[in-house]
Amino acid sequence: MSVTETSPSTAPTVQLRLARIPADGLYEGHRLLRRTPDGWQERPYEHVEIVPQAATIGAEVRGVDLARPLRAAVREELNRALLEWKVLFFRGQHLSSAHQRDFARNWGELETNPLLERGDSDEVVRFDKGAGAPPSFENVWHTDVTFRERPAMGAVLQLREIPPFGGDTMWADMAAAYDNLPHAVRARIDGAVAEHDFLPGFRRFYAPERLAGLQDAFPPVTHPVVRRHPETGRRMLFVNTSFTTRIVGLEQAESDRLLRLLFQQAHVPEFQVRFRWQAGDVAFWDNRATQHYAVADYGDARRVAERVAIAGDRPY
Template identity: 45%
Template structure:
C-alpha cells in the first residue's frame, strides 16, 4: 500500500497523507485509486486526501466497488449537497441518483463534450458515476482537462477572452425530451445562466476554459469587448470564436479515456473538466447511476 502526500495547495490546508494508492492515468488528467473500500464511510483523513487528489488529478477512478445506491448517495454527499436533476429519470428510492444509458431501443445521448449542469446558476462541483452494466466492448468515456486547455491557448486568444460572459441554457439539449408545457415550466424554473468564459477554480486558483458545446449558446457581451464594423462582424465573429473554444475539448493531449467495468466509479471535478460518453455500443445496454454535487457561482 503506497502512502500518498498531497501539497497544502492541493489539500487546501495542511499537507494530508493517505494510505491508498494513486496511479496516474495520463500525463494531463485522471488517476486510478486503489487500496480503498468505498463500502465503508470515509474517515476525515480519507476524505481530505481524496479531495486533494481530486483537485490535483481532476478525475478519480475506483475499480471493483460493489456498493449500493444508498452507499453511493452517502459517499457523494460526503463532498457536498446533492442536486435532483429536473429532466433525467431518477432512481426510484434515491432521487439524488439519475439513471443514464440507453437500451436496445433508445441510444444514449450524452455523446457531446460538456460539463454537467453548467446551465444552473450554481453549476456542479463534481459528479460521481457508477457503472451498473456495460458492454464488453465500447461505451468508454473521455474526460478533458479544461485548465490545461486554457493554459495552452495562444496568449492573444487568452487576452481576447478576458471579461467575456457566456450564456448556458438547459433547453437546447433537453427540450426535445419535454412537452411544450414542460418546456415552459422548465424555462421559468431554469432561465439561462451567465458565467465567465474563463472561470477561476475556487480551490486551486486555476484558470479554466468554461464553455461547452452542449449547453453554451452564445456570448452575452461579445460586442462590448470586441470592435465590429457591421452586424455580421458581431454575429459571425462571435460564432467563430465559440466554435474555436468548443474544439479545444477535442484535443487528445488534454484527455484521458476510461474503459468501464461493472462496479467502476468515476468521480470528477466539473469545475475544471468536460467529458464525452462515447455512443459506439448501441443496441447493447449501458446502465449508470450518477450523483451530482452542487457547486458555487463561477467567477
C-alpha cells in the same frame, strides 16, 4: 581554398507559400501539460495509492472501500487527488445507491436534476441505454448543468451494467485547454461572460409545451468564459457545446466563431483521459475543471449507469 560570400543585396529571395491556419485553432506540436497550478505543494499519498492514467488528468485510486465511512485523513487525500487529477477511478466497488450517495456527501449537499430520469431516489440519476431505450444524449463534450446559477461541483458515476464492447467515458482537462490557447485568444476571453441555457442540450427530448414550462423554471444564466477554481485558483475554460449559447457583448456571428474555437479545445487528445469500464467501477470527477463525453459506440447493447451530483457554487 577561398569562399566567396554572397552580399545581402544580391542574395536570392526565397518565396514561401502561406501556411494553413487551422480554422479550429488546434495547432500541432508541443503542448503545455501542467497537471497542477503554480505553487502546488507536492506531497506523498500515505493512505491511498494513486496510479496516473494520463499526463494531466485521470488517476486510479487503490486501497479504499467506498462503501465504508471515510476517515478524515483519507477524505483529505482523496480531495487532494481530485484537485490534482480532476477525475478519480475506483475499480470494483459495487456500491448500493445508498453507499454511492453517502460517499458523494463527503463533498457537500447533493443536487437533483428534474430534466433527467431518476433512479431509486431523487438524488440518483439513472442512465439506461440501448436495448430499445431512448437515444443517448451524453455523447457530446459537456460540463454538467452549467445552465444553472450554481453548476454541480462534481459527480460520482457507477456503471451497473456494461455492454460487451465500447461504452467508455472520456474526460478533458479544461485548465490545460485554457493554458494552450494563443495569448491573443486568452486576452480576449479573460473577463468575458457567456450565456448558458438548457435548451441546446435538451430541446430534442421534450414536446414544445413541456419545454415552455421548463423555460420558466430554468431561464438562461451567465458565467465567466474563464472561471477560477475555488480551491486552487487555477484558470479554466468554462464553456461547453451543450449549454453555452453566446458570449455577451459580441454579435452572434462573432460569438459563434469564437465559441467554436473554444469548444474545440476539449477535443485535443493530450488534454484527455479515456476510461474503460467494468461493472461496479466508480468515477468521481471535478465538474468545475472538466468536460466529459460518454462514447455511444455499443450499438443496441445495454449500458446502465447511475450518477449522483454534488451541489456547487457560483463560478467566478
